[in-house]
Amino acid sequence: MASRKLADAASWYCATALLALILFASIRENSSTPDNDDLVRGKHFNDFMTNRPCDEIYVVGEGETLHTISDKCGDPYIVERNPHIHDPDDVFPGLVIKITPTE
Structure with missing residues (x-):
């Protein structure tokens, strides 16, 4: 039961980190300053x-x-x-x- 909770927490952490990276890349790509x-x-x-x-x-x-x-x-x-x-x-x-x- 404890390993199940740990796996769920790790999955949520990975999903949140992935979402943050996607949002960061999207914002950076749409910035108005030319690279x-x-x-x-x-x-x-x-x-x-x-x-x-x-x-x-x-x-x-x-x-x-x-x-x-x-x-x-x-x-x-x-x-x-x-x-x-x-x-x-x-x-x-x-x-x-x-x-x-x-x-």
Whole structure:
């Protein structure tokens, strides 16, 4: 009987600790201050590092498309200059592309 109470107490302690860790991670993930991962993504990295809108090596950010990047960076030939892009509609955050502005 005592071992059953001890096991129940240990289970409740573990469940509470796990819940606290999940809540802490959720709060940290949703904080408004950018962390190092945010600085590596597309416009955040470029705005942080230079006054130019785009560097030669560009990391696609959340919600960006090749069309928006092309307009922003002045490179209408992104697909032709990046042979690793097989489908222009399959662009995702973190994809690294080469930019050659024509403007």
